[in-house]
Amino acid sequence: MRKLATENTKAELNVFGIKDCALIAIATSKRAFNLKELRVTLEQISLDSVYYHFWGGLLQPRFEEREYNNDFAAWAWHGLHDAPLAERLAVVDPRLFSNLEDLRQELLEIVEERMDEKESISYILATSRFEFIRSQIVIFDTLKRATKPEELSACMPNLSTGSIFYHFIDARRRLENHNDDFSQWLTSYGDHYQDLCQQLGAIDPYFGTLGQIKNQLTDVFTAYFS
Numbered sequence: 001m002r003k004l005a006t007e008n009t010k011a012e013l014n015v016f017g018i019k020d021c022a023l024i025a026i027a028t029s030k031r032a033f034n035l036k037e038l039r040v041t042l043e044q045i046s047l048d049s050v051y052y053h054f055w056g057g058l059l060q061p062r063f064e065e066r067e068y069n070n071d072f073a074a075w076a077w078h079g080l081h082d083a084p085l086a087e088r089l090a091v092v093d094p095r096l097f098s099n100l101e102d103l104r105q106e107l108l109e110i111v112e113e114r115m116d117e118k119e120s121i122s123y124i125l126a127t128s129r130f131e132f133i134r135s136q137i138v139i140f141d142t143l144k145r146a147t148k149p150e151e152l153s154a155c156m157p158n159l160s161t162g163s164i165f166y167h168f169i170d171a172r173r174r175l176e177n178h179n180d181d182f183s184q185w186l187t188s189y190g191d192h193y194q195d196l197c198q199q200l201g202a203i204d205p206y207f208g209t210l211g212q213i214k215n216q217l218t219d220v221f222t223a224y225f226s
Contacts, residue, residue, distance in 0.1 A: 016152055016185045018144040018159065021166040023059045023135050025052065030132040035080060036122040038072075038130055039111045045132050047100040051173070052135035054094045054103070058210050059165055069207060070094075071130075072107060079126035085114045095206055098178070137170060149186060149193060153221035161210035168213060169205050180205075182217070196224050 030045060032038035042050075053071040068074040073089035076082050088110050097103040115122045142163065146152035167181035175184060183200050186193040199220045205213060 014147065014188060016146040016181075018142045018146070018155065018163055019166050020140040020142050020160050020162040021170065022138045022140075022162060023052070023056050023165070024138055025056065025133045026136055028132045028134050032130040032132075033125055034123050035082075035085075035111060035115060038075075039108065039115065039122075041132060042104065042107060042111070046134050047104065048134040048136070049132050050100050050104050050107070052133050055165075055169060056133070056135055058169070059161065075126070075128070075130045079128045079130060080124065081127070082114070082121065085110070088114070093206055095172070100173075137166075139166065149189070149196070149221075150225055152182070152185075153225045156214070156218045156221050159214060161214065164210050164214045164217070168203075168217065172205075196220070199224070 028045065028049060030041050030049075032041055054069075057069075057071065068077065068086065068090050070089065070092065073086050073092075076089055077086035080086075089107070092103075092106060092110070094103050097106065140162075144155060146155055169180075171181040171184070172178045175181075177184075179187075180200065183197045186197050186200075200217070203213060203216045203220070208216075
């Protein structure tokens with residue numbers, strides 16, 4: 001009986017449960033009309049808000065590509081009309097920070113540096129205010145399962161963008177090693193799929209749309225198992 005229980009446990013560990021998700025936007029009633037107000041509020045706002053303003057745009061339906069990959073850079077350009085600040089904020093890659101607090105500190109440093117360059121810029125009124133939004137993720141079980149990597153490969157073309165976001169992007173916040181769920185599951189097979197994991201790790205989850213990420217994941221899995 002003990003042997004059977006152990007085998008069942010191993011089997012359960014080797015099942016990949018496909019989830020879907022939605023990122024719910026929640027108003028905070030916090031807003032900024034100039035750069036100084038942005039800096040003060042950014043220092044105090046929930047880290048869920050920092051997460052939303054970097055990643056939330058990926059799940060929002062759009063008819064055109066985003067000009068900037070995070071809301072802070074977009075506001076610096078469209079609200080403050082400050083090109084230097086917008087450019088500096090636009091190149092901030094959230095993947096390079098081990099946690100959201102470090103990412104917040106990077107934003108604060110960039111804003112403070114810009115304020116030091118020109119004192120009057122701190123009080124220039126924006127043509128549109130910055131609304132701080134926080135996020136809450138809602139997770140759905142699709143009831144789809146993969147018992148081996150080949151099955152996950154077959155499922156990939158039919159995954160929703162919500163599933164891509166949950167397993168390939170949000171996983172990096174959930175997992176201690178900041179890995180994606182696909183690679184994390186593949187490592188349960190030891191080094192057998194190490195090359196596949198490296199190819200998945202080369203896909204940029206930030207500078208692109210979820211549709212583009214899905215296509216890249218599909219191409220990698222298809223080529224590997226073909």
